[in-house]
Amino acid sequence: MEPKFKQEIQQMMYIAGETQEVSVQTTKLIEEIIRDQVVHMLRIANDLAARRGSRVFSNNDLIFQVRHDKARVERLRIFLTWKAIRRTVKDSDEKEGFVDEADLEENVVAPADDAPAGGKTKLPTVTLPWDAASYFSEQVTEASQEDLVEITSNEAALEKLRRNDERTRDMTVAEYATWSEYRHASLTYRKAKRFREWCGLGVIAENKPNDDVMDILGFLTSEMVQKLTAQALKVQKQEALRLGEETAMTGEDRGSKTGLGGLFAEPEGLRKPVDKFSTSLLAVADDT
Template structure:
């Protein structure tokens, strides 16, 4: 297990770097994030197993995992798009193996990039979307359209509320990535691109099953889709923790600048703006474990509907872990 944890610490550092963190995160911080992610995955498997038991089966399905995050419409939409393009990628590879793809099949390498980089959530680039690799929509049992035997034909220009939220979140992430890479040279950008491919599950399925607790938390034997979904969600967890921790650190640094940072500068009202001939400021320091703790506390903040249980004594009711 120690080898697995050491490997995932490297993956976590790469994910954090893509999310805006420096490349020298301390082992203590990455270990704390890994513990949080492992706790979240364990809770997902536990709840998914309970949902499967309600249906009278022992094996969890992809719908059980998606049901756990159903309230986050943007994340659900990104996950459905991820699974759709994963299916297209698999079909394209199968057609190539059978000799039916030829030179026009193309785009398989693009699908590899999309499948291993869930931060985009939009699959291959627009140029690879043709009639042969058009993605199929992933339906869910609780969708309103599944209640009827006849389905309304979809329009190409039609977007639902989930897709609109997903597009807004995706554009925001692309904008942030553009800001982070604006001043990079070719070598730095190549490293950034490699870090975007970091994953808990890609080519590490066996190790991930052991790390996640399959066979301990649940007796279900996961298929490839289950592992890929968990890989997608773990990437999202690390990204959210990093972005929230960066906000915490930014607020802390701003407070230190306003107060002077140490006792010698507390008498000054406010630091002046840097001048033309001032020495360069110190390099940006990475987030620490205290920032991760505060970020996790904020992400665990209960929803408004949980306030209805405030009148219940603490001894008879305990707030469950919130999935992030």
């Protein structure tokens, strides 16, 4: 059976550094691993909601499960903050007219020229119930532009930028153009019905209709695929070093023994893609 998200998963794998053509079997295995993780998260979220006496789970029931991974929580917070900003701008566009997105990005980090002296433009912020700020009766409900700059410049965001820089450093112009296009790959964006059927959302557990649950799940699944791929590539590289090879070529045909290549021999130095049956992906799958 063909994977339901074959194209999306292959694009996410490309973002993680797998630029080779991946087999359908490998894509299917990764999809099954991700689905198991999502189903597990939905069941826990449903249990957490039931403890509160609620029939539906919320955003916090998902984020609570990864609360110990501070870097991931911060990435989620940044993601939801930008979504709230876009929603706010969209609402203001409908009232005041069109605002170009490029202008918005410039104004996010620098106050407008006509802004009042000493004034601060207020922006939406994302708070979590287990944050220290939630212990106080009075809450700061909005963030300033300076706060947003600090949020988007924290260690989690910078680490993500460093990883992306390492992955794209040796890419050609064509590969980087493809990489930039594939960055928008998602299992949930404009695929809500297919995703719900795929993971059992609505059967295993139900979410609040107005929450950002679908976007959070889309964000987390994308990170899962990329992390799984990155770890598999790391193990594959370790295998090659352990075998005393400079590439991840497997097998011992006559060409590799004698150093002679035939007409249909693979180009020298070509890395094989991550494969379902290779120990690289199986080892990572066991640890997931």
